[in-house]
Each structure stands twice: as C-alpha cells, then as structure tokens.
Amino acid sequence: xxxxxxxxxxxxxxxxxxxxxxxxxxxxxxxxxxxxxxxxxxxxxxxxxxxxxxxxxxxxxxxxxxxxxxxxxxxxxxxxxxxxxxxxxxxxxxxxxxxxxxxxxxxxxxxxxxxxxxxxxxxxxxxxxxxxxxxxxxxxxxxxxxxxxxxxxxxxxxxxxxxxxxxxxxxxxxxxxxxxxxxxxxxxxxxxxxxxxxxxxxxxxxxxxxxxxxxxxxxxxxxxxxxxxxxxx
Amino acid sequence: xxxxxxxxxxxxxxxxxxxxxxxxxxxxxxxxxxxxxxxxxxxxxxxxxxxxxxxxxxxxxxxxxxxxxxxxxxxxxxxxxxxxxxxxxxxxxxxxxxxxxxxxxxxxxxxxxxxxxxxxxxxxxxxxxxxxxxxxxxxxxxxxxxxxxxxxxxxxxxxxxxxxxxxxxxxxxxxxxxxxxxxxxxxxxxxxxxxxxxxxxxxxxxxxxxxxxxxxxxxxxxxxxxxxxxxxxxxxxxxxxxxxxxxxxxxxxxxxxxxxxxxxxxxxxxxxxxxxxxxxxxxxxxxxxx
Amino acid sequence: xxxxxxxxxxxxxxxxxxxxxxxxxxxxxxxxxxxxxxxxxxxxxxxxxxxxxxxxxxxxxxxxxxxxxxxxxxxxxxxxxxxxxxxxxxxxxxxxxxxxxxxxxxxxxxxxxxxxxxxxxxxxxxxxxxxxxxxxxxxxxxxxxxxxxxxxxxxxxxxxxxxxxxxxxxxxxxxxxxxxxxxxxxxxxxxxxxxxxxxxxxxxxxxxxxxxxxxxxxxxxxxxxxxxxxxxxxxxxxxxxxxxxxxxxxxxxxxxxxxxxxxxxxxxxxxxxxxxxxxxxxxxxxxxxxxxxxxxxxxxxxxxxxxxxxxxxxxxxxxxxxxxxxxxxx
Numbered sequence: 001x002x003x004x005x006x007x008x009x010x011x012x013x014x015x016x017x018x019x020x021x022x023x024x025x026x027x028x029x030x031x032x033x034x035x036x037x038x039x040x041x042x043x044x045x046x047x048x049x050x051x052x053x054x055x056x057x058x059x060x061x062x063x064x065x066x067x068x069x070x071x072x073x074x075x076x077x078x079x080x081x082x083x084x085x086x087x088x089x090x091x092x093x094x095x096x097x098x099x100x101x102x103x104x105x106x107x108x109x110x111x112x113x114x115x116x117x118x119x120x121x122x123x124x125x126x127x128x129x130x131x132x133x134x135x136x137x138x139x140x141x142x143x144x145x146x147x148x149x150x151x152x153x154x155x156x157x158x159x160x161x162x163x164x165x166x167x168x169x170x171x172x173x174x175x176x177x178x179x180x181x182x183x184x185x186x187x188x189x190x191x192x193x194x195x196x197x198x199x200x201x202x203x204x205x206x207x208x209x210x211x212x213x214x215x216x217x218x219x220x221x222x223x224x225x226x227x228x229x230x231x232x233x
Numbered sequence: 234x235x236x237x238x239x240x241x242x243x244x245x246x247x248x249x250x251x252x253x254x255x256x257x258x259x260x261x262x263x264x265x266x267x268x269x270x271x272x273x274x275x276x277x278x279x280x281x282x283x284x285x286x287x288x289x290x291x292x293x294x295x296x297x298x299x300x301x302x303x304x305x306x307x308x309x310x311x312x313x314x315x316x317x318x319x320x321x322x323x324x325x326x327x328x329x330x331x332x333x334x335x336x337x338x339x340x341x342x343x344x345x346x347x348x349x350x351x352x353x354x355x356x357x358x359x360x361x362x363x364x365x366x367x368x369x370x371x372x373x374x375x376x377x378x379x380x381x382x383x384x385x386x387x388x389x390x391x392x393x394x395x396x397x398x399x400x401x402x403x404x405x406x407x408x409x410x411x412x413x414x415x416x417x418x419x420x421x422x423x424x425x426x427x428x429x430x431x432x433x434x435x436x437x438x439x440x441x442x443x444x445x446x447x448x449x450x451x452x453x454x455x456x457x458x459x460x461x462x463x464x465x466x467x468x469x470x471x472x473x474x475x476x477x478x479x480x481x482x483x484x485x486x487x488x489x490x491x492x493x494x495x496x497x498x499x500x501x502x503x504x505x506x507x508x509x510x511x512x513x514x515x516x517x518x519x520x521x522x523x
Numbered sequence: 524x525x526x527x528x529x530x531x532x533x534x535x536x537x538x539x540x541x542x543x544x545x546x547x548x549x550x551x552x553x554x555x556x557x558x559x560x561x562x563x564x565x566x567x568x569x570x571x572x573x574x575x576x577x578x579x580x581x582x583x584x585x586x587x588x589x590x591x592x593x594x595x596x597x598x599x600x601x602x603x604x605x606x607x608x609x610x611x612x613x614x615x616x617x618x619x620x621x622x623x624x625x626x627x628x629x630x631x632x633x634x635x636x637x638x639x640x641x642x643x644x645x646x647x648x649x650x651x652x653x654x655x656x657x658x659x660x661x662x663x664x665x666x667x668x669x670x671x672x673x674x675x676x677x678x679x680x681x682x683x684x685x686x687x688x689x690x691x692x693x694x695x696x697x698x699x700x701x702x703x704x705x706x707x708x709x710x711x712x713x714x715x716x717x718x719x720x721x722x723x724x725x726x727x728x729x730x731x732x733x734x735x736x737x738x739x740x741x742x743x744x745x746x747x748x749x750x751x752x753x754x755x756x757x758x759x760x761x762x763x764x765x766x767x768x769x770x771x772x773x774x775x776x777x778x779x780x781x782x783x784x785x786x787x788x789x790x791x792x793x794x795x796x797x798x799x800x801x802x803x804x805x806x807x808x809x810x811x812x813x814x815x816x817x818x819x820x821x822x823x824x825x826x827x828x829x830x831x832x833x834x835x836x837x838x839x840x841x842x843x844x845x846x847x848x849x850x851x852x853x
Contacts, residue, residue: 051415073414082415089412093404102401105417150417268643270591319826325642327825329589330782334825337775337818341811454771458654461647465640495669499658502651506636509648513639 003062004029004185005050005154010060010069012042012049019045019054021209027154032176032186034200034217036193038229041206043189044086047156050187051076051083063154077105080153084160086189088143090131097127100145109151110182116145119175137168144172148179155179157188161195173199193225207231235369240491241484242372248463248483249380250445252476253438254456255463256386257431259475262464264407264427267317267328271336272460274453275432278339279305279439281347283354294354294444302436309432313425321410321424336453343450354443379441383479386434387472403427455498462505468515477516481508540845544703551695555688563691567759569800570691570698574752575773576780576792577701578745584787585709585717586741587724589642591774592649595633595656596626596746598769600753605666605763608677615677616689619754626750627743634742638735650771657769671764678761690759697752702845706789709847717741718847721787779817783824785831789845794833 003026012020020042027033035043048054050061052073061069063079071079082103090099100116100123117124120141126134131142140160147155161169169192176186176199190196196203197217205213205228213220213228258272269275279301286297312335320327356375363371394400402423405413410420442448442456459482467478482501489500508515551570555563575593583589603622608615633652640648661669678686708714716737719727728734757763776799784795799817806813824831836842 053411053414072419073411074417074419077415077417085412085415089409091405091408091412093408094401098401101398102405102413102416146416268647270647316822316826326583326589326786327829329643329646330778331822331825333591333775333778334818334822337779338815338822341814341818344811345815454650455654458647458651461644462651465644493662495658495662499655499662502655502658505651506655509636509639 003027004064005187006062007046007050008060008062010046010049010056012045012054012056014045014054019209020049023206023209023211025204025211025214027185027187029153029185030180030183031202032180032188032200033202033204034196035187035189035204035206036191036196036225036229037206037212039191040208042209043206044158045209046206047083047158047187047189050156051081077107077150077152080151082147082150082152082155084140084143084147084155084157086158086162088139090139090142090146092130092132094131095128096123096131096134096142099131099142100149103146103149105150107149107151111148111151113149116148119148119178120145137164137172140164140168140172144175153184155184155186157186159189159191161190161192169195193229197225205229236491239370240487242366242370243376244484244487245480246372246376246380246483247487248476248480249376249383250438250442250479251459251463251482252479253379253383253386253434253441255460255467255475255479256383256390256472257435257438258457258460259464259467259469259472260390260431260434261428262469264403265313265317265321265424266325266407267321268325268332268461269431270329270332270457271339271453272332272435273455273457274336274339275305275308276435276439276442276456277448277450277453278343279436280354280443280448281343281352282436283440283443284347284352287354294356294440295359297354298437298440301440302433305436305439306429306433309435310425310429312432313428314421317428318421318424336457340450340453347450349449349451351447351449352443353447354440356444360444375445379445382437382441383476386437387476390430390434391472399426459501462501465515466505466508468512468517471517474515474517481516540703540706543844544699548695548699551699552692555684555691560687563687564759565800567690567694567755569796570694571752571756572776572780572799573793573796574694574697574701575749575777576784576796577698577705577789578748578752579777580781580786580789580792581705581708581741582745584781584791585721586738586745587720588738588742589646590649590742590745591646591771591778592651592653593746593749593777594769594771594773595649595653596630596749597753597756597773598653598656598660598765599626599629600750600755601757601763601768602660602666603750604674604677604754604757605672609672609674610665615674615758616693619693619751619758622754623747623751626753627747630743630746631739633746634739637742638738650774653769653771657765660765660769667764669765671762671767673762674757675761678758690755693755697748697755701748702789702793706845706847709789713737714847775814779821781831782821783817783831785833785837786829788830788833788837789847790837790843791831791833794836795831798832 005027007023007025010020010023023046035046037043045054049056052071056069058067058069068079094102100113122138123141123145126138131139134142160172173195180186188199200217203215203217203220204211205225207228213224254276258269261267261269282301282304283294283297286292286300287294316331317328320331360375363373364377365371394403402418406418406420406423414420462482463478464475466481467474481504485504486497486501490497554566579593600622603625604615604618607613607618607621637645637648637652660666666672709717716727716732719730719732720734720737724734780795780799781792783798785791802813802816806816828834
C-alpha cells in the first residue's frame with residue numbers, strides 16, 4: 001500500500017505531559033480511516049499534531065513521503081491537509097458563505113461554492129446568515145464544507161457527531177462516499193464505535209496515547225474493540 | 234442662537250478629527266484585541282515625519298502624505314511583527330506595557346531631536362479659507378476636509394472589512410486565531426497587516442492634526458485619551474460607532490469650551506464617564522460577544 | 524499526603540524577614556542624626572518611590588489591575604495639604620492622613636465606574652480619571668489654579684532639622700510599611716485570594732472568592748497609600764501645580780521600576796527602585812536618554828522574562844528574601 005499520509009513514532013507533549021507515545025498510522029488515497037478511543041486517549045491531539053497545532057518532529061509525519069511534521073499550520077492547507085475541528089469552530093463574524101469562501105485558500109478543484117451547496121443544499125438557503133445562527137447539524141455541514149473548499153487530499157474530521165441527533169449524524173456521514181470518490185482520504189475521530197465501523201474502511205483504536213488495535217473495520221469483532229477501547233483484559 | 238449653532242458646528246467638526254484619530258485604535262482592538270497606549274505618540278510622530286518632509290523636500294503637508302503614510306504603515310507592520318506579536322495572548326499586560334514603553338521612548342526621542350518647541354505644519358491658505366453658511370456663520374474648509382476624510386476613510390474600511398478577502402481574514406483572525414491558520418493564513422502576518430493599516434490611517438490623522446493645531450512631543454497622550462473615549466462612547470460595534478463617538482466627544486468639548494474655556498476637555502471626559510455609567514457597552518454595542 | 528506546608532515556613536524564615544526589617548528600620552530611624560541633608564532628601568524620594576512601586580505592584584502584579592492613573596491620588600494627597608494645611612490652617616502632619624483617607628474615599632466610587640472597563644481598557648480609563656482630577660485642580664483657583672501654589676508658609680513654624688527628620692521618618696514608615704505590609708498581606712488569608720486572582724480570575728471566582736470585592740479593596744488600599752505618599756512628596760517640595768502633581772510621569776516611573784525589577788514579587792520593586800536611582804544618577808547628564816533607556820529595558824523585560832530582574836535572579840540562584848509562596852508537599 002502506498003500511503004498518502006504516514007506517521008512513524010509520532011509523539012506529542014503538552015508541556016511536561018506526554019499525550020502521544022509513538023503512533024504509527026497510515027492512510028491511503030481515497031480511503032476512510034476511523035480513530036476511536038476513550039476521552040483522553042490522544043485522538044484529538046493526534047489530529048492537532050498532523051496540522052501543526054501541536055509540535056511534532058519533522059520525520060514523524062510524512063505526506064507522499066515528504067517529512068512535514070512541525071510545519072507551520074498555515075502552510076499545511078497548501079499541501080492538501082484540511083481539518084474539521086472539534087466543536088466546529090466556525091467564524092462567528094462571518095456568514096455561512098464567507099465561512100466557506102475563507103476555506104478556499106487559493107485552491108482550484110472540484111470543490112467550489114456550487115459543489116458544496118450541491119452537497120448540502122440547506123446551506124445555499126442560509127448562505128447569508130451568520131454561521132453561528134445555524135443549527136448544530138447545519139454548522140457541522142459548514143465546517144465540512146469550509147474544509148472541502150481547499151480541495152484537500154486528506155480531510156481530518158474531529159468528533160463530527162458530538163452533540164448531534166442520530167438522524168443528523170447519519171445525514172452527515174452519508175456524504176463521505178461522494179467526498180472520497182475523487183480520491184480524497186478521510187481520517188475521522190469518533191467516539192461512537194458503531195458509527196465508526198459503518199463509515200470506515202479501516203479502524204485504529206487509541207488507548208492512553210498508543211495504538212491498541214488496528215485493522216480493516218469489517219474484520220474486527222466487538223469484543224476486540226471493547227478490549228482495545230476500555231483496556232479490559 | 235447663532236452662537237449655539239456655531240458651537241455645535243465646531244463640535245461636530247472637532248468630532249471628525251477625533252474620529253479620524255480613533256479609527257486606528259478601534260481597528261487594532263477589533264482585530265488584535267490590543268490597546269496601543271502609544272497610539273497618540275505615533276500620531277504625533279507622523280506629524281513630525283511630515284515636518285521633516287516639508288523642510289527637506291519642500292513638500293506641502295498634504296503632499297507629504299505620499300511619504301508619511303507608507304512609512305508609518307511599514308513602522309506599524311514592524312512594531313506588530315517584531316514586538317507585539319510576541320505579546321499577543323490571554324494576558325493583556327505584556328502588550329499594554331510594551332506600548333506604554335514605546336510611548337515614553339517616542340516622546341523622549343522626539344524631545345531629543347526636535348526639542349520641546351511647538352510646531353505647526355504650514356498648509357498655506359488652506360487653514361484660513363472658509364465656507365460662509367449665512368450671516369455670521371462660517372465653517373473652515375480645513376475642518377470640513379478633515380471631517381469628509383474621516384467619513385471617507387471609515388466608509389472605505391467598512392467596505393474593505395465587509396467585502397474583501399483581506400477584510401474577511403481580519404474578521405476571522407479576530408474570531409479564532411488558531412483556526413484561521415488552517416485556512417492558510419499566517420496569523421502573525423495578518424496582525425501585522427492590520428496594524429500597518431491602522432498606522433496608515435494614523436499617519437493621515439497625524440498630518441491633518443499637525444496642520445490644524447500646534448503640537449509638541451508631549452501631545453501624544455491627550456490624543457490617545459480622546460481617541461479612546463471616541464471608541465468607547467461609540468461602542469466598538471462598527472467604525473461608524475467610532476465616528477458617532479468622536480462627534481459626541483467633540484460636541485461635549487465645544488459646549489464645555491463655550492461655558493468656560495478651562496472646562497472644555499473636562500466636559501468631554503465627563504460625558505465619557507457618564508456614558509460609561511449609564512451605557513457601559515457604548516452607543517452601538519457589538520451584538521455578539523467574542 | 525498532600526498538605527500546604529505554611530506552618531513550617533512561618534516558623535523559620537519570617538524570623539529572618541522580621542530581623543532584616545528591624546535592622547533596616549533602625550538604620551533609617553537613626554539616619555537624620557548622622558546623614559547630610561542631600562542624603563536625606565534622596566532617601567525620602569527613594570522611600571516614597573519604593574512605597575509607590577510596591578503599591579502599584581499590589582494593584583497590577585497581584586490584583587491584575589494595571590493602572591496608569593495612580594497619579595490622581597498623588598495629586599489628591601498633595602492638594603489635601605493645600606486645602607487643610609495651607610487654607611484651613613491644620614498641621615501639615617495631620618493633613619497627610621486626611622489626604623490618604625480622602626484618596627481611599629474617592630477611590631471607592633471611582634472603582635465602581637472603572638471596573639466597567641476590562642483589562643487594557645481599565646488602564647486607559649484610570650489615566651482619563653487622573654486627567655479629570657488634574658483639570659479639576661487646575662480650575663480650582665482657591666487651591667492655586669493652573670499655575671500652582673506654594674505651601675512654604677505651613678512649614679515656617681517648624682524647625683528645619685525636625686522638618687527633614689520627620690519627612691524622612693514618615694517616608695521610612697511608608698517605604699518599609701509598604702514592603703512589610705504587602706508581605707504580611709500575602710501571607711494572610713487574603714494573600715491566598717490575591718495569588719489565586721493573579722493566576723486565574725475565573726478559577727478563583729469558582730473557588731468562592733469574590734473577585735470584584737477583592738479588587739475593590741486592593742484598589743482602595745493602593746489608592747489611599749498613594750495619597751499618603753503624594754502628600755509626603757509635596758510636603759518636602761513645598762510647591763505644587765496640577766501638571767506636576769497629577770503627572771503621567773509618576774506612573775511612568777512607577778511602572779518601569781516594578782516591571783524591570785520584577786512584577787508580582789516583593790523583592791522586584793526594591794531592586795527596581797535601586798536600579799532606577801542608580802541609572803538616573805549616572806545618566807541624568809544625557810537628558811531624556813535615561814527615560815529612553817528605561818523604556819527599552821521595560822520592553823525587553825516584557826518580551827523576554829516576565830518576572831523581571833528579580834525573576835531571573837530567583838530562577839538562577841533560588842534566592843527568596845520574602846517567602847510568600849505556599850508550597851505543595853506531596
């Protein structure tokens with residue numbers, strides 16, 4: 001498998017506190033990878049380390065074989081990385097459409113404003129509303145759309161389903177195949193194991209900053225996962 | 234009656250000058266959440282730069298803007314990039330005290346170079362000519378130009394913020410300086426650009442101030458206080474609020490001066506404190522808390 | 524077990540602080556008997572600055588209230604002399620505590636208004652408030668108006684030696700009192716609240732500390748203190764004008780002393796004060812240059828080490844003259 005993104009021995013620290021202890025993970029083009037794990041397992045830290053918001057060693061993160069760990073966050077979007085952050089973090093001063101436009105970052109590709117509105121038709125109706133006036137699910141759509149606007153090769157999604165109703169979550173995950181069709185890979189951090197197994201090709205389970213289990217989603221049993229998730233033996 | 238109208242007219246014109254001075258302060262706070270205590274001193278510095286242009290290049294003070302505006306913009310970019318970006322954060326103290334230090338350095342530096350003598354930027358007949366509005370009522374061309382410029386600058390900046398990609402980025406970085414980086418923007422560069430823009434407007438304000446009034450190296454702090462009052466009275470909701478704040482301050486001072494020349498400035502301060510007491514979020518408050 | 528080991532600290536090191544303070548007090552008390560006039564005059568100035576610096580340190584370093592307007596209270600203290608001693612004929616030594624009380628009294632309603640401004644806004648707000656006082660004094664012709672007034676007449680009856688000695692003793696009380704007072708305050712129940720406040724306001728609010736009340740008291744106390752020192756300064760100068768009494772330069776000097784010495788420590792302002800007087804002594808010939816040097820130094824401190832010179836010394840050699848930090852022993 002030629003990996004689009006690969007991490008080797010990725011470690012991360014918050015001051016004296018070590019959050020990640022050598023994560024090895026690989027993502028191929030067009031694939032959906034889910035990272036599951038309990039609170040504090042290091043899932044979000046892992047994504048932050050990928051996009052440069054937490055310091056990482058250069059060789060620990062490779063994109064197409066090039067070492068990109070520790071690069072300034074503003075340069076990563078140009079390399080093809082986009083993040084849908086936990087809690088969405090839309091810009092409250094910007095309208096829905098402005099939030100989408102600011103995601104462009106000078107890129108060209110299939111994801112244009114029209115393509116996003118086609119993906120999430122409700123956003124076209126609300127295009128002039130302040131982004132934070134929308135419902136939680138709609139805000140999540142804006143956050144995904146904002147990330148897609150840069151036409152990323154790798155889309156990182158942090159806790160998409162947090163605080164959303166099950167039907168809304170289903171609608172959001174339903175767009176994944178359309179995103180991957182053009183070769184974009186997705187890494188999704190998810191607490192809902194069922195949702196993760198349904199959406200992902202492969203699964204990684206984190207426990208206390210380490211990978212405790214990994215493999216194709218279809219091949220893993222519930223028992224294996226709950227052992228890796230909760231650390232029960 | 235005529236007296237009253239004349240006073241009000243003068244107050245409004247004065248308000249235009251204060252608004253022009255306040256724009257830079259309002260901008261820096263809006264984007265960086267930063268209060269530049271050296272704001273007034275940089276305005277005075279711009280006036281001295283214009284003075285240098287006049288004496289060495291023989292330029293008219295308004296023509297000196299061609300030099301002073303870009304120079305000040307570069308200074309603003311540098312101050313933000315080299316000093317203030319290192320102090321941006323949750324703790325307001327470093328940025329506050331760094332600009333306080335800059336204020337003292339500028340004042341004393343100007344004192345060393347230019348002495349404490351009062352100066353004025355001689356604009357020829359510009360400050361003498363006026364527009365006659367009726368019997369015994371006239372308004373000078375120069376205050377009118379200043380007011381018009383304040384309105385134009387504010388309208389231009391509002392359009393920039395509302396419609397351009399840069400304006401969008403300024404609003405975004407003010408909302409969330411971490412996420413904006415993931416959109417491909419270097420937040421330190423954005424902050425420095427915003428400060429450069431603020432300094433460009435301060436340069437205009439400084440040159441017009443130097444044409445309209447005599448100044449010396451100690452004139453910075455009062456300009457900071459007036460600009461600050463205009464911003465707070467206006468309520469930080471928009472730059473139009475700052476214009477309204479400037480006009481209210483100008484009116485208060487003009488009325489105060491009419492009552493007793495010694496009370497003018499104090500009247501302005503009193504109105505500021507009064508608004509702080511009854512409407513602490515200003516006249517046009519920001520609808521959303523950042 | 525985890526326990527806050529304050530008792531152990533209290534038993535040992537404060538004794539040293541007390542001994543040092545007593546020795547300092549004894550030297551200061553005896554100085555008028557053997558030191559020359561010039562030394563005493565510089566001494567008064569130094570001790571006044573030490574007191575003002577320590578009070579500002581309490582405000583900004585612990586209370587989180589960065590004020591650029593404490594000159595308001597220096598002015599009120601000074602003008603209390605004009606009003607009560609010069610105009611109403613009271614003893615100037617009685618006018619001093621009256622000035623302090625008045626300062627504290629007006630600080631309370633002022634704080635109501637100023638606390639509506641957060642953080643950096645508060646700093647500029649205090650400056651505007653001070654400007655108001657300057658303009659009020661300038662317009663009050665009975666107190667001398669804009670050109671100022673001489674109050675030499677109030678001191679005529681007092682023997683010159685006593686004048687100098689009393690001024691020096693009061694300054695000593697103010698200077699040492701501010702240091703020891705802040706030390707005692709920080710070791711008291713209030714100290715814990717103040718330290719919590721310095722570290723995190725939301726957290727201390729959550730811990731049941733009324734942030735607003737603590738801040739109000741800090742502001743009122745620091746302002747009352749500034750009023751006392753202000754009175755003393757003009758008791759030695761014997762002439763005041765609004766521009767000199769309520770000048771931003773007071774704030775400039777105080778802020779630089781505290782920031783360069785080390786904000787949020789007791790030792791910092793002492794060190795800053797010594798440094799300030801040394802620099803002024805040697806750079807005074809260069810005119811405004813020493814203010815530029817001070818400004819640059821303060822900026823440098825803010826950019827590099829927030830703890831100032833004392834913070835550097837403490838982290839390098841582990842010295843602590845005034846142990847106020849509570850240690851958590853595991």
